Amino acid sequence: MIELQNVAMSYGGSELLSDMTLKLVPGSFHFLTGPSGSGKTTFLKLCYAELTPSAGQLTLFGQDARVMSRDATAAIRQRIGVVHQDCQFLDHLPLAENVALPLTVAGKSADPAELRELLSWVGLKAQAGALPPQLSGGERQRAALARAVMMSPEVILADEPTGNLDWEMSLRLLSLLMELNRMGKTVVIATHDLNLIRTAKSQVAARVLRIANRRLQLAGADL
Numbered sequence: 543m544i545e546l547q548n549v550a551m552s553y554g555g556s557e558l559l560s561d562m563t564l565k566l567v568p569g570s571f572h573f574l575t576g577p578s579g580s581g582k583t584t585f586l587k588l589c590y591a592e593l594t595p596s597a598g599q600l601t602l603f604g605q606d607a608r609v610m611s612r613d614a615t616a617a618i619r620q621r622i623g624v625v626h627q628d629c630q631f632l633d634h635l636p637l638a639e640n641v642a643l644p645l646t647v648a649g650k651s652a653d654p655a656e657l658r659e660l661l662s663w664v665g666l667k668a669q670a671g672a673l674p675p676q677l678s679g680g681e682r683q684r685a686a687l688a689r690a691v692m693m694s695p696e697v698i699l700a701d702e703p704t705g706n707l708d709w710e711m712s713l714r715l716l717s718l719l720m721e722l723n724r725m726g727k728t729v730v731i732a733t734h735d736l737n738l739i740r741t742a743k744s745q746v747a748a749r750v751l752r753i754a755n756r757r758l759q760l761a762g763a764d765l
């Protein structure tokens with residue numbers, strides 16, 4: 543579904559990521575690690591067609607990312623749910639409307655029962671009417687996950703979803719992501735948190751990718 547063949551990415555002429563080859567198969571679970579600034583967010587942006595590679599072949603759901611029409615890009619984005627590092631909510635809209643936003647933007651309206659079910663899945667039913675600035679960090683991250691799965695995507699890309707959360711809340715978020723994976727979704731989580739990776743690996747067949755020296759490597763069994 544997401545396939546990279548010798549993909550490189552440059553910003554302003556200097557190459558940040560080089561020669562990346564990887565195939566994300568349906569139902570797989572990957573972590574992505576690497577030092578701050580190594581290119582994890584950039585890698586995820588390539589995977590959801592926010593950026594196009596400066597070299598190499600990137601195929602998203604069978605289509606060449608470098609020559610995709612706007613319509614094809616929009617269609618592919620519906621198949622990929624993204625949990626952004628900073629959540630990116632519209633602060634003047636209540637939580638439920640923020641979560642339903644992907645549907646609203648696509649010109650559809652959310653089924654109220656489905657929306658309630660989704661909010662209750664992430665433990666935020668009682669906060670449906672709250673404005674994003676009134677939510678805690680953990681609540682915001684869970685809301686961001688709910689929004690990412692609103693369109694029933696096949697792939698979930700999560701960028702540091704537990705970045706500012708305490709351990710208990712990190713585990714809660716991880717268990718939601720593992721549940722999605724058990725339902726057959728492909729999951730990629732960018733994180734610095736090695737404890738989170740170890741915990742997940744004891745429960746799911748997760749592979750760990752690491753960005754080092756501009757390259758994407760498969761980390762060893764020590765992680």
Ligand SMILES: Nc1ncnc2c1ncn2[C@@H]1O[C@H](COP(=O)(O)OP(=O)(O)OP(=O)(O)O)[C@@H](O)[C@H]1O
Binds near residue numbers: 554576578581584
């Ligand atoms: N649009 C851009 N234009 C130029 N440089 C950029 C752009 N976006 C990111 N960069 C640079 O690319 C590098 C990698 O950024 P990226 O956000 O992908 O790293 P990261 O591994 O996700 O970092 P962190 O762990 O700190 O979130 C950084 O040096 C950043 O400044």
